Amino acid sequence: MIKKIVLAYSGGLDTSVAIKWLKETYKADVIAFCADLGQGEDLGEAKKKALKTGASKVYIEDLREEFVRDYIFPMLRGNAVYEGFYLLGTSIARPLIAKRQIEIAKREGADAVAHGATGKGNDQIRFELTCYALKPDIKIIAPWREWTFDSRKSLMDYARKHGIPVTATKKKPFSTDxxxxxxxxxxxxxxxxxxxxxxxxxxxxxxxxxxxxxxxxxxxxxxxxxxxxxxxxxxxxxxxxxxxxxxxxxxxxxxxxxxxxxxxxxxxxxxxxxxxxxxxxxxxxxxxxxxxxxxxxxxxxxxxxxxxxxxxxxxxxxxxxxxxxxxxxxxxxxxxxxxxxxxxxxxxxxxxxxSPGSLYDARLATFEEEDVYDQKDAEGFIKLLALRLKANRTLRKKV
CATH class of the missing domain: 3.90.1260.10 (Argininosuccinate synthetase, chain A, domain 2)
Known part of the structure; x- marks a missing residue:
């Protein structure tokens, strides 16, 4: 039986509805965890909103320096780009949020963790793989895979019905992170x-x-x-x-x-x-x-x-x-x-x-006069490189 849940909380529509839904569905205490990763929002207001919506406790933690030092910088050292363009800004945030969520769950003696990621997206996978990697026996609740809401409109209707403040609108319903x-x-x-x-x-x-x-x-x-x-x-x-x-x-x-x-x-x-x-x-x-x-x-x-x-x-x-x-x-x-x-x-x-450790040597790279590179050496080098090409062509002619 699940008695206490730690929810990764953003203050947005999905997770605000999730607090109310988790309490109704599981009859459990819901602890909201909101990570300050530099999103530029008033997290004090997010805390008030979570408590008003039904959270029994709220963690607000400034993780900006850890995020950049231990996640963004290591990723950038690998020059990581997905499919030629995406610099993985959302992807790299999820492991840190989930890691801290697991740490809070251990501290609070929680039975489960939850997130607001949809069943169509990548974030559900990122959150849950991290949670399982760090605490293999953890129970994970993904409301989007359980509840009957099928659109952001239905979420907004539920929020209004239960007095949950929303920032998304029908006119401008795109999602941001x-x-x-x-x-x-x-x-x-x-x-x-x-x-x-x-x-x-x-x-x-x-x-x-x-x-x-x-x-x-x-x-x-x-x-x-x-x-x-x-x-x-x-x-x-x-x-x-x-x-x-x-x-x-x-x-x-x-x-x-x-x-x-x-x-x-x-x-x-x-x-x-x-x-x-x-x-x-x-x-x-x-x-x-x-x-x-x-x-x-x-x-x-x-x-x-x-x-x-x-x-x-x-x-x-x-x-x-x-x-x-x-x-x-x-x-x-x-x-x-x-x-x-x-x-x-x-x-x-x-x-x-x-760079003090530069491997660039202007004497070698120059097109002007120099005495450190014998251009005649290139002839033998090229012939060695061409050996397999010549052999391949010769043998194919015989077939």
Whole structure:
């Protein structure tokens, strides 16, 4: 029998309805847990709302520094991008929320945990795989897989009937998820992939016609693959990302509109804003270009799609992700240096890179006169590379 449930609570429509529904359905105490991951909301109001809706207790915890330091930065060290565009802003948040949720459940002696993710999406998988990885015997309740509500409209009708405040509207019913790395928009008016998103929807980035008419230059410094300073000023992980969000957003950087493949097999349109993350992704690759050995760099790039897929699918605490992370972090020990970037009208262009451990040798790279490379050596090298091609062609002629 379930007597106490810890709910991952956002203060939004789904989880607000979930508090009331869980109490009615399971006759259990519901403890709401809300993680401050930099979503920019008044979580004090969310606490009041949860208590008013029926939560017996509410945890509000500021996890921004842990989120950036222990989740976002390790992910960025792997240059993780899902299906060419998505920088995994929602995906990377779920393991930390679920981890802390399990810790609270242990502290409170709760029988189960619950979440507001739908039965069609990826988040249900990310939450639950993390919970099972950290507490294999935990009971998980997913209201969307149990209740009779079949749309956001039906949720809003239930909320109004029970006096639960709602922020979603019939006119603007798309779903958003925001944290310090990004904001996502899905559903509602965005479900037609041919329709352009409304111009007033965006929140982190300026439209291009309102960005500065003069370019700006910034410098980002990395140590062992992690950004540590902007324009020479050292900052905490969260402080640095917040600063880059403001700078990138001012110049309209980091918008993505894509149709992605969910793990459950559904194609879904997602619109994302990731200004600071976009700057960091491009800047790190610029430092890597002069600090990583060719084969190490190619190996890292070959691992990236699998690494990104593991995060998207919810396997943050899997042994394979941890093994990949160890390899990635070992490679990143050499990634030290500074990148200069030019920001203008939605573009971020690398205009310079330097490192105390740079492998770039101007004497070798030059097209001018030098005495360190004998160009005649290339002839034998090419002939060796061509041996199998020549043999293959010769043998095929005989068949």
């Amino acid at each position: 925001r944290n310090i790395l990004h904001i996502s928009y899905e559903g509602g008016i965005l479900e037609d992939p041919w329709k352009e998103p409304p111009s007033d929807m965006y929140t982190m980035t300026q439209p291009l016609d309102r960005t500065p008419d003069r370019p700006a230059y910034i410098e980002i410094t990395f140590e062992k693959g992690d950004p540590v300073a902007v324009n020479g000023k050292r900052m905490s992980p969260a402080g640095l990302l917040e600063a880059l969000n403001k700078t990138g957003g001012r110049h309209g950087i980091g918008r993505v509109d894509m149709v992605e493949n969910r793990l459950v097999g559904i194609k879904s349109r997602g619109v994302y804003e990731t200004p600071g993350g976009t700057l960091l992704h491009m800047a790190r690759r610029a430092v890597e270009s002069i600090t990583l050995d060719r084969e190490v760099k190619h190996l890292a790039d070959s691992l990236m799609p699998k690494y990104a897929e593991l995060i998207y699918y919810g396997y943050w605490f899997s042994p394979e992700r941890l093994a990949l992370q160890n390899m990635i972090d070992d490679m990143q020990k050499a990634v030290n240096g500074t990148v200069r970037m030019k920001l203008y009208k939605g573009n971020c262009l690398v205009t310079g890179r330097k």
